[in-house]
Amino acid sequence: MRPALESFTPDDVIHFAENLGQACFTGTSGKIFPVGLKATQLLRAWLRRLRERGVAFQYRTHWCGFGDGGTILFAHEGAVAAQKPDAVLLALGGASWPRTGSDGAWTRYFQPDMLNPFAPANCGFRAALSPAFFSKHEGAVLKSVTAHFEGRKSRGDITVTKNGLEGAPIYALSAPLRQRITSQGAAELRIDLRPIMSMDQSRENVARLRPRESQSNHLRRLGLSPVARGLFQEAWFDHRDGLDLATALHNVPVRLEQPADMARAISVAGGVRQAAVDSGFMLRQRPGVFVAGEMLDWEAPTGGYLLQACFSTGYLAALSVEKWLTRHAG
Incomplete structure (x- = not known):
């Protein structure tokens, strides 16, 4: 891919869009967008430019493979024809x-x-969480969490689907997650529910909790959302696991068992x-x-x-x- 990426760089993409009259800007994330924020405007301008340069478009036409003697087969309105371009x-x-x-x-x-x-790539995954969790939290969003896998990490929002998890942090790790599932049958993702806090800050917050209160109240007082509390309780650590509450909040394990269907994948x-x-x-x-x-x-x-x-x-x-x-x- 390197020769291709060097032959037409991100700067070239910007110039291409701007030459079509579609100004671009850099967002707070560092990503670049057309000012109109709609790909359709860029596409229309591009098609208009191509037509002006003599490009002919033939719609309702399907490629049907390779024919004999270097020909290419096309089906147009039910009729198959061979061409030799x-x-x-x-x-x-x-x-x-x-x-x-x-x-x-x-x-x-x-x-x-x-x-x-x-x-499937850039996809969600089915997770080994209870039906009750999905029934209660489907569509809910874990805001600004960090996902960890094999020394890699990615931060952003994770959405609960009807049987798993998806979102930018999952997508960024989808390749190694998919490979682990293929080779071992499952992959254990770790989610940090409090990435903006250091471990010391989390321990200070936990130390101020009332010992006799329930786990649910502890999590609520720590500011966790209902879906974050639900996920934590699904994978609850206790002292028998050798992890204190503060450490556990930064290392919630979720067992992923299968990538989402191809039709739900971004790529x-x-x-x-x-x-x-x-x-x-x-x-x-x-x-x-x-x-x-x-x-x-x-x-x-x-x-x-x-x-x-x-x-x-x-x-x-x-x-x-x-x-x-x-x-x-x-």
């Missing part, structure tokens, strides 16, 4: 947005050894293997056919990285198409 660039997406057509159905037209199986891992393409993203088995975007087997956290990789691989593939046409067209 000078070059083809496929950008058919992954498999995580079936409602919009990104369902990975294109994989049927590739040899199995060219692909790595799709897997996917898997796709066309690196070995199946050359340095310009041309299929080694199909000269003149190039691929870009989420069709390729790469994985990135959400929050702009996905878009950047799609822009960058598309740009590098387009440069490769241009070189191919120069050498072979006509």
Whole structure:
């Protein structure tokens, strides 16, 4: 991915948007947004520019794979036709947005050894918590917590789903979590419910609690929200575990058992293997056919990285198409 990212950088994406009349700004998170805050405005401006430059769009058309003699098969309004273009660039997406057509159905037209199986990425996970917890807290948000796994950590909001957890901190750790579940059947995530407090501050707060009060009252007096109290009680530590209350609040274990369904994932891992393409993203088995975007087997956290990789691989593939046409067209 490095050559692609270096060929079309984040600054290039900003210039691209601004050249289309879509000014950008940097938010408090450091992420960059179009001023209009809507991708549709950028998309309309982009399509308008392409039409002005003579690009022809044919809608209600499906790619149906490869034909004989280097042809490409298309179905348009029920009729299948074979065409033999000078070059083809496929950008058919992954498999995580079936409602919009990104369902990975294109994989049927590739040899199995060219692909790595799709897997959900930037996704939530099913958690080994009680039905009562989910019934009571589904939709509730653990505000500004820190998730830990294998020495990595990510802070943000985590939402309780009908059978698990999702949110930015989970998404950022989804790759190693998924790999651990695949290899060992489960993964233990640790959640710090009080990341803005040091351990010493937490111990001072706990020391001021009334010893005879119930655990629920202790947690309430410490300022934990109902969903945070519920999660803590699901994974309750007591002194027999060798952990005091203050330490436990910074290390709540949650057993994750399965990634969320592919259709609920923001993106996917898997796709066309690196070995199946050359340095310009041309299929080694199909000269003149190039691929870009989420069709390729790469994985990135959400929050702009996905878009950047799609822009960058598309740009590098387009440069490769241009070189191919120069050498072979006509």
